[in-house]
Each structure stands twice: as structure tokens, then as C-alpha cells.
Amino acid sequence: MKIAVCVSHVPDTAAKINISGDGKGIDQTGVTYVVNPYDEFAIEEALKTKEKVGGDTVVISLGGEANKETLRKALAMGIDNAVLLKDESYRDSLSVAKALAEEIKSQNAELVFFGKQSVDFDNSVVGQMTAELLGYNCVSVVVDFKLDGTKIIAEREIEGGKEVVETTLPAVITAQKGLNEPRYASLKGIMAAKKKIIEEKPAFVTENFVKVVTLKRPAPKQAGKIIGTDATAVPELIRLLREEAKVI
Amino acid sequence: MGNKILILLEQRNGQLKKASFEAAKAAYELSSKLSLETEAIVIGNEIDNLEAVGNYGVTKVIHFKNSDLFNYSPSAYTKILVDYSRENNVSIIIIPNTSLGKDLAPRVSAKLNAGLAMDCIALDVQGNDIIATRPIYAGKLLQDVKPISDVKIFTLRPNVFPASVINDSKAEVTIRNAENLDFSTKVVEIKKSEGKLDVAEAEIIVSGGRGMKGPEHFQLISELAQLLGAAVGASRAVVDAGWRPHSEQVGQTGKTVSPTLYIALGISGAIQHLAGMRSSKYIVAVNKDKDAPIFQVADYGIVGDVFEILPAMIEEIKKIKS
Numbered sequence: 001m002k003i004a005v006c007v008s009h010v011p012d013t014a015a016k017i018n019i020s021g022d023g024k025g026i027d028q029t030g031v032t033y034v035v036n037p038y039d040e041f042a043i044e045e046a047l048k049t050k051e052k053v054g055g056d057t058v059v060i061s062l063g064g065e066a067n068k069e070t071l072r073k074a075l076a077m078g079i080d081n082a083v084l085l086k087d088e089s090y091r092d093s094l095s096v097a098k099a100l101a102e103e104i105k106s107q108n109a110e111l112v113f114f115g116k117q118s119v120d121f122d123n124s125v126v127g128q129m130t131a132e133l134l135g136y137n138c139v140s141v142v143v144d145f146k147l148d149g150t151k152i153i154a155e156r157e158i159e160g161g162k163e164v165v166e167t168t169l170p171a172v173i174t175a176q177k178g179l180n181e182p183r184y185a186s187l188k189g190i191m192a193a194k195k196k197i198i199e200e201k202p203a204f205v206t207e208n209f210v211k212v213v214t215l216k217r218p219a220p221k222q223a224g225k226i227i228g229t230d231a232t233a234v235p236e237l238i239r240l241l242r243e244e245a246k247v248i
Numbered sequence: 249m250g251n252k253i254l255i256l257l258e259q260r261n262g263q264l265k266k267a268s269f270e271a272a273k274a275a276y277e278l279s280s281k282l283s284l285e286t287e288a289i290v291i292g293n294e295i296d297n298l299e300a301v302g303n304y305g306v307t308k309v310i311h312f313k314n315s316d317l318f319n320y321s322p323s324a325y326t327k328i329l330v331d332y333s334r335e336n337n338v339s340i341i342i343i344p345n346t347s348l349g350k351d352l353a354p355r356v357s358a359k360l361n362a363g364l365a366m367d368c369i370a371l372d373v374q375g376n377d378i379i380a381t382r383p384i385y386a387g388k389l390l391q392d393v394k395p396i397s398d399v400k401i402f403t404l405r406p407n408v409f410p411a412s413v414i415n416d417s418k419a420e421v422t423i424r425n426a427e428n429l430d431f432s433t434k435v436v437e438i439k440k441s442e443g444k445l446d447v448a449e450a451e452i453i454v455s456g457g458r459g460m461k462g463p464e465h466f467q468l469i470s471e472l473a474q475l476l477g478a479a480v481g482a483s484r485a486v487v488d489a490g491w492r493p494h495s496e497q498v499g500q501t502g503k504t505v506s507p508t509l510y511i512a513l514g515i516s517g518a519i520q521h522l523a524g525m526r527s528s529k530y531i532v533a534v535n536k537d538k539d540a541p542i543f544q545v546a547d548y549g550i551v552g553d554v555f556e557i558l559p560a561m562i563e564e565i566k567k568i569k570s
Contacts, residue, residue: 013500013520017388026389037501093364094357119500121384121391123366125354128322132358137433138322140351155439157495158347159446163320164437177501178494209363213379213392221526224547226538231560233550237532238564240548245530247509248452248476248565 001055004109005046005079006100006130007039009063009070010120019215024090026215035070038115040182041175045145046113047078048180053147056080060103062096062203064088075193076185082196083107085203092210093121097129102204104134109170116141116174124174131172138172139165143179250339250399253279255306256329256352257290257298258344262318264295267344269304269411271404274371275342276305276414281373284339288419289332291325291426293318302419304411309419312426319435320348326355327430333360333399340378345403347448353403363395367504369408369527378402386500386523406449407506445479447498452509455481455498455525459514459535459554463491468558469513475565481505481525483515499524514554517542534558 011017011031018027035043046057059074061067062085071082085099104112112131117124124140131138137152143162144155150169155162157176185193227233227240241248255275257268272288279286288301291312298309312328329352333341341356343349345367357364365380369390372379377394380402384391395401447453454473456466466480473480482492484499498505500520510528515521517533517540525531526545533546534557543549550557 011385013386014518016519017385019389093354094361097354097358119386122382122386122504123354123364124350125357125364125366128351128354129358132326132355138355139433141347156347156351158438159449160444161438161440163435164439165322165433166436167433176494177497209357209361209395209397210365211394211396213394215384216390216392218383218387218390218526221531221545221547224531224533224543224545224549226543226549226551228550229552230550231552231556233552234557234560234564237548237550238561238568241509241530241532242568245509245547247530 001053001111002107002109003046003050003055003057004104004107004112005039005042005057005059005074006112006114006126007043007059007061007070007074008036008118009033009061009067010036010118013037013119019217023214024212033066033069035073036115036118038117038175038177041177041179042113042115043074043077043079044180044182045173045175047183049111049147058083058107058109060085060100062087062099068198071198072193073185075196076189077183078189082198084198084200086200087203090208090212092208093123093125094129094209095206097126097133098206099203100126101130101133104130111169112136112172114172114174116176127172127174136170136172137167139167140174141176142173143176145173145179250337251284252336252338253284253286253340253342254333254338255286255288256341256343256349257288257301257309258346258348259290259292259295262292262295264290264297265344265346266411267346267404267406269301270406270409271342271344272301272304272306273411274404274409278340278371278373278378289329291317291328298421299418302417303413303415305414307417307419309421311421311423313423314426314429316429316431317426319438321431321434322351322355323430323433325352326359328426329356330359339399341399341401343401343403345405349403353401357401360399361397362399362401363397364401365393365395366403367405368402369405371402383504383527386504386520387526388523405506441495447479447481447496447505448503450479450507452476452478453481453498453505453507454478454511454513455483455515456486456513457483457515458485460486466492468562472558472562472565475562475569483521484518512542512546513558515542516540517545
């Protein structure tokens with residue numbers, strides 16, 4: 001079976017994010033990029049699935065030259081092949097999904113893993129969109145995944161619990177933290193990944209459906225009050241919460 | 249171009265969720281600015297008190313009913329929403345940004361070629377355009393976006409748009425037997441976390457960090473949470489250490505929350521944590537380090553030993569309650 005993983009290359013969550021001069025993007029100064037944290041669970045699940053049922057794995061990313069770093073990381077973890085869909089222009093989620101769907105179709109992948117969301121734009125939508133475009137089934141925010149022949153039983157996280165979902169291949173699964181423990185790349189894996197060729201092709205061209213008007217900073221919080229330095233401050237704290245904030 | 253705003257009301261166990269009323273009210277406000285009709289649809293089996301949506305300005309509710317729709321089915325919901333939107337000239341779809349809404353909205357967007365703005369915290373009408381404001385980088389920045397397609401979809405972050413009652417009118421409810429459903433993907437069971445309130449939905453969150461020193465001390469956090477009717481939250485450090493489940497994690501790789509009150513105990517306030525909770529209405533911080541970044545966002549702070557202050561908070565709340 002052909003298994004695909006779609007990954008994105010995002011600023012580290014520890015990074016301070018500043019707005020760029022044109023007001024529509026972010027200032028790249030001092031920002032380090034990493035594999036999107038949720039995509040690591042997707043990569044791991046693809047590898048585990050391949051270990052169980054056999055087949056081939058391919059990792060796909062849309063973006064610029066810099067995304068190769070993230071693709072190499074996936075190769076180092078054990079993914080067989082990598083494809084970079086080259087496009088550095090702004091794309092909204094649906095436009096990204098359309099490009100990925102084209103590639104997945106040409107790869108003939110029956111099972112596709114995504115991270116449940118990219119930690120940059122936080123949409124959590126590209127996996128589900130790609131599935132609909134391909135006519136594949138889809139379960140999102142998955143914390144447990146079982147494949148038996150073509151039947152899938154997955155658990156997805158919801159408010160206050162989990163939903164057990166049944167579906168069948170072909171399918172898209174979006175991974176939530178808790179699905180597995182991503183493996184570390186071995187030294188051998190890292191060396192092998194350096195030698196592998198990343199296939200590059202232009203991303204499928206499509207229009208955007210959403211325009212970015214501007215980015216802005218959230219209003220700064222006003223400096224709060226330090227009420228005290230020990231337990232004697234507690235009655236005053238509770239009084240403020242009841243009488244000033246009126247929240248308890 | 250369509251001429252209608254459609255709201256998806258979400259129900260669980262036959263009860264409408266609060267986020268459904270928030271969506272109804274927000275849609276009503278959009279409809280008055282854009283002079284569009286509004287209609288709501290709800291999918292499920294028996295559902296209580298649908299007429300109440302009328303109190304929030306939405307006068308028409310279509311209930312797609314089938315006993316197999318007691319639980320969520322992504323494929324069945326998508327087909328119902330897509331078919332209804334196509335047949336009824338819908339131009340704007342409003343969906344709560346819940347676990348269900350987040351799963352469903354992108355599916356409908358892909359089917360309808362509809363521009364989608366997820367997790368909106370404000371909707372502003374400028375001429376015929378709708379500008380949506382949404383947090384990105386878990387709230388480190390805000391992004392204003394404008395869908396430019398014929399059909400536009402917005403999902404609304406819970407607890408942000410007020411579900412305030414306009415009047416006491418009742419909505420007209422039409423029941424339709426949902427048929428020819430697509431159950432290719434279907435929820436077969438729900439496993440509830442026993443008696444636990446989720447951080448994503450709670451009005452009050454009591455959250456603990458590394459300063460709690462060990463998983464056993466979260467008992468104190470649970471006790472305070474229980475007294476306040478609050479959910480228990482956790483920082484990434486304690487989730488990564490295995491003290492608490494990931495479902496409680498607040499921050500950039502956990503949940504982004506906007507409760508009325510967020511109580512941070514022994515949390516220093518890493519940038520990724522602050523991003524996930526800074527939009528809380530009131531923030532209380534207890535930390536022994538006066539320079540901890542959490543105090544920069546806290547409305548009320550106590551610089552001190554959490555093991556002294558937290559028990560005192562529990563006692564004080566008990567006193568008030570008795």
C-alpha cells in the first residue's frame with residue numbers, strides 16, 4: 001500500500017513572532033523553523049502502519065527551498081521518498097489542499113496522514129479538505145488508529161472525551177498529540193536522508209478563496225495588580241474576583 | 249450569489265450547545281447589517297427546545313431528523329449541509345468552532361469552493377465584505393481575512409460572541425426526515441472522560457504547571473476546580489512529564505482557551521502557554537518568581553508559595569460557599 005504524509009514547515013513554538021513590513025506576513029529575522037509538531041505524529045503513524053502492512057511511504061510538502069529541511073527530517077525518521085511542491089506565494093488552505101490532492105492522486109496513495117493543524121495559521125482544515133477533494137474518507141484529530149484490511153477504527157478527541165469512528169480506506173487521518181511517540185532519527189537514518197533525492201515539482205496552480213487583509217498584534221494586557229506575597233493575600237484576591245471582576 | 253445566511257446549530261445528546269446560540273446571535277447581527285435572511289439547520293434525532301433559537305434572532309430552524317444521527321457522522325453532516333446550501337441559495341454559513349465544527353467546516357468548504365475563515369473572534373461588515381479576525385500562532389498575532397468566494401464560511405470561537413437574548417420570540421421549527429444518508433464515516437461510540445469538564449468549553453479553568461512539583465499535588469488543583477465548577481488545565485511541561493493528559497494542555501500545541509477566569513498555579517508562562525490563554529477575560533497567577541512572564545498578563549497576582557496559597561484559596565472558597 002502507498003502511504004503519504006503531508007507536512008508543513010513552521011516557526012518554532014518558542015519563537016517570538018513579529019509582523020513584516022507589508023503587514024501581511026511575519027518578520028523572518030531570528031525565527032527558526034521546525035517540522036510542524038503535529039506532523040511528527042503523522043510521520044510516526046505512517047511508519048508504524050508501513051511496518052505492519054508493508055508498502056511504500058512518501059512525504060509531501062508545499063512551499064519553498066527551506067521546506068527541504070523538514071522533508072529530510074521525515075526521510076531521516078524512515079520515510080522512503082520525498083516530494084516538494086514548489087510555491088512560495090501566499091496560498092489559502094483550500095488552495096494548498098487542491099495542490100496536495102493533485103499530488104496524492106498522482107502518487108496513488110490510499111492512506112494519507114496529516115498533523116491535525118499547523119501551528120502557524122492554526123486552521124486545522126487542510127487534511128479534511130484534501131480528503132473531500134479526493135473523495136476519501138477522513139477522521140480528524142486522531143489519538144488512536146487501527147487498520148484491519150480496509151477497515152479503520154479511529155478515536156478522535158472531542159470536548160470532554162473521545163469519539164470512536166469507523167470508516168474504510170482510502171482515507172485521510174489527521175494526527176493529534178497522544179497518537180504515538182514519534183521516534184528519533186537514527187544516525188544511519190540521518191546519513192541516508194542526506195543522500196536521498198527530493199523530487200521537486202511545481203505546485204498545482206489554483207486561485208485563492210480567502211484574502212489576507214492585515215496582521216495585527218493583540219491588544220496588550222494592562223499590567224495587573226500584585227496583591228501580596230503569601231496566604232494572607234488570599235481573602236483579598238477572592239474578594240476582587242467576586243466584587244471587582246464578578247467572575248466567581 | 250446567494251442571499252441567505254445559514255447557521256449550523258450543534259447538538260449533543262439532544263441538547264443544543266451554548267456555542268449554537270452564540271452562532272445564532274452573531275448570524276442575526278450579520279443579517280441585519282447585510283439585509284440577508286437567516287435560517288438555522290440542526291442535525292440529530294430528538295432535540296429539545298429548538299424554538300429557543302428564536303430568542304437570539306433566528307426565526308427559522310430546519311431539523312434534519314433520523315435516529316441514526318444521534319451521534320456525529322462527518323460524511324452524513326457534510327452531505328446534508330452541502331445539499332441544503334446548494335438548493336437554498338446560501339451565501340454565508342456560520343458554524344461553531346467546536347471539535348465537530350472544526351471537522352465539518354473544511355469538508356463543506358472543499359465541496360462548495362467556499363472561502364473559509366476558522367476560529368473567528370470578530371466579524372466586521374465593510375460594504376458587502378465580511379472581514380473576520382482570527383488568532384494565528386495560537387494568539388501571538390491576529391489575522392484579518394476576507395473570503396472572496398461566492399459562498400463564505402465562518403467558524404466562531406466559543407465563549408467569544410455573546411449569546412444575549414434579543415426577545416422572547418420562538419423559532420418556527422420544520423422537521424425533515426433525513427434520508428439517503430452517507431454513513432461512510434460514522435461515530436459508533438462516545439467515550440466520556442468521567443465527569444470532566446473540558447478546558448475548551450469551561451468558563452473557569454484552574455491550571456497547574458511545573459511549580460506543582462509532582463502529579464500527586466494536582467489533587468489540590470482538582471479540588472479548587474471542583475469548588476469553582478471549573479476545568480483542570482495544565483502546562484506543556486507537566487503534560488510532557490506525563491503528570492497530566494494532553495487533553496488538559498493549554499498552549500500552542502494544546503488548546504487555545506478564552507474562559508472568563510483562568511487561574512495559573514505554578515506556571516511561569518512560556519510564550520507558547522501565554523499564547524494559548526492570554527485572551528481569557530480575567531487571569532490570576534500564583535508563582536514564587538516575581539519575574540515570571542505570567543505576571544505580565546495576569547490581572548491579579550500573588551508572588552508566593554503555591555503550596556501555601558492554593559490551600560488558602562480552597563479554604564476561602566469553602567467559607568464563601570457555606
